Amino acid sequence: MPHRNGPVLLGEQKENVSTSTENLKGEQIGMGEEGFKNSSQGLKNGHSNNKGPEIENHYKNGISEEESGCLKEHNNGNLTNWDKTSSSFPCDDPAIIAKLSDFALYTNGLTDNNFDESEVSRPKKIYRVVLTGGPCGGKTTGQARLCTFFENMGWKVFRVPEAATVLLSGGIKFSELTPDQALQFQEELVRTMMQIERSFFRLAETVNRDVLIICDRGAMDASAYIPRDVWEGILARNGWNEVDLRDARYNHIIHMVSAANGAEPFYSTDDHTCRTEGLSLAKDVDTKCAQAWVGHPYFDVIDNSTDFETKLCRMIQAVCQKLGIDAKDRLQNNSKKMKFLVKGPLPGDEVFPKGSQDFTVVHDYLQTSTPKMQVRLRKRGQKGHWSYAYTVRHPELQGQVVEVRTPLTQRDYNNMLSQKEHNHFTVYKDRRAFLLNDQYFQLDCYKDPCHPRCTGLIFLETYTTLSSAELEIRLPKFLHIVREVTGDPRYSMFNLSLKEGWQNNKHFCQSLAGSDSEESLDDISNTENRLILC
Template structure:
């Protein structure tokens, strides 16, 4: 019997060959607030990947095309605004599909950069109007947001943290003042909250470094070694949260997902293989993940998006020595930082009951990250690198004290956590 990891790789390879294209197609949405560096970023990203030998397609922003034709939001009634956004979304999808089809037949690795994407249309209308649009067209948020694109990059407006550089002079369709630009920036970012690979590139560095951070975020997802050309990627930081959680209205705008994890049988003890099902309202995204041994102090993860059929086929190889992990994942933006709060649910091992873990990716130093942590959550301590909070270990059916399967070699490099109260999971393992 072949392993689950090889089966997933074979399925991905078969899918590529079925489409007549054994090469990679990677779809990015480059979005952001006014004067955030989106236009420059698109040019820099294109040049970088073209120099690597990739074919790069740049999908134009449909809204700019229409607005430059004389349409003004201030002239539209409420109903006309809804109709305009619906037609705009149809236009976006059709233009993107044209480029997606070209990429599938391309003989090179292909990067598609979408100047904004489907969910950006939701930032300019009320939630009820958006729900009506997707319902009328038999769309859903999981397909439009999560399954359609591989990665979302939000370039934060200069109006947020770099006000002295904010300008409307170089953009014919831009007239926003600083305060409105901040509001639009937040609404644009909030429209993408929930995508599994969502990077927020803020103004904590100079503009040149901001561009490098943006390019690096793409290279890291694609496992492209950039050497010393770009900054080192941000690191995952994990925090233990004490319940009960505050009421929903105390959170900023958020998206909740049902998440199901299953670990898979694997012949190589140095590799972890798992399946993830993540969705909302009965619409799902399926991911196969391989965690490989560290290279230069970095754990390598290879993720493959699956169809439902492929997911069910591989699920037959789940490892019975692990519990299935059930979580509710709450995604939200706070202080220009993207957070994921994992709320562990039953059925589960007693060690997981009531467990709340907050995660974010950041290049910030401890003092700056501390300022950005959600003040409305009761954060106990940082647990980055603590194997007691590894999902692999949390899912083990055996007692940690008696098993030889407790894993510590995949733990990320420990950091000197800056919040300490000494609280650990109910069951601990001495390493």
């Protein structure tokens, strides 16, 4: 590997960079509190000057694209012997000049003599997953199995206890609470839960390896036990919003369906001192808990369509798939993404399941070094609140195409927009997420401005372990589903967003596997013309 004699670029991570005054451990450049998890590499033991703490204060918030560009233009990417007073420096902003001056001093010394390539390592991952669901769904057992599985792979695993169990085991009984006391308890429960989680989240930042944080229920679960107007009052009093609590706080939500819903003979409250729900109440709680999380971008429902052992394997596989971990040799029933073309107009809101959530979604594709990899930014909003994500779609490997999504701060999102791929339109969608027949669906409607081929397009997507025939039974009957288009390059967002026509377009992606479609480009171009005419 060549030596690093230039700036540390946006998205990279430094670990244990030694200075003469202190060791600066685990700080990450320009990517918020946790850092940008998908960066390519880290730096170790490559610093020799003595201004560590002072310079750290200058650059810990990140070197922007503008600043990085100025460095490269001024000195061809080489920070050594940089003179901030040079009249040839292509920027007159004194704040940028001051920051880059100190940053240059900090990185001066990363030469062949003191850079140890054996100590280069990828940034660690911190993955926050919520196990939720009604009583007797397998959450406790699932936690233990998930913990063992990832510890065996070398991960550090933290298990956040269920806050409700902690409080209820202290002598609180719902039957003894007045209505006002019960509502106050729910608000205090959420506060307690978030504080306990925060302790584990912060501790994970200090660990020098990959960390999986398993939360026994999450902040949105409280909304399943109280009226909607009361929940909105709690949000308002505490300055919270659902986009932050549901979408931004956790990477992945897994709903373990209660045995009361589909495995009734196995439902029991005997092994849980705080569980008193009867079968009917348990089924109702299970449904409300699932509805509370509708809208999260990574939401998996693990139902009771299989035996319990297979159910646990499906849960672990769902986590592995989102992390891009190949566990097919140890787990079965691999979940796959299914996509269906829907014909409009859509029916009225009243026919959609209760608890459906609507979002505005904006996608931008970014420049990549290989056409076989797709990278995009996503901004998703609801009621004026937004969450941001960076997604890398890797080429097919061992029969599967893996998408890895990383949460971003608004600042990082805005910085990365400068890497936008100009061969693509920005994609605007209205998205409706809903839960039906224990299956989580997302309905995407393309919006203007867009290429004429996208006008009026509607797609239904879901992740499932079911066969096509089994899934067909669960599809919403109130939608006019034309056909399945999973894997069809003519209906991929990447190709639909191309600015130029598809025929003879070198950017058109047949598949991430690199194989040719059975259809010729003429056929594909004809399909494009039909889409435009629809």
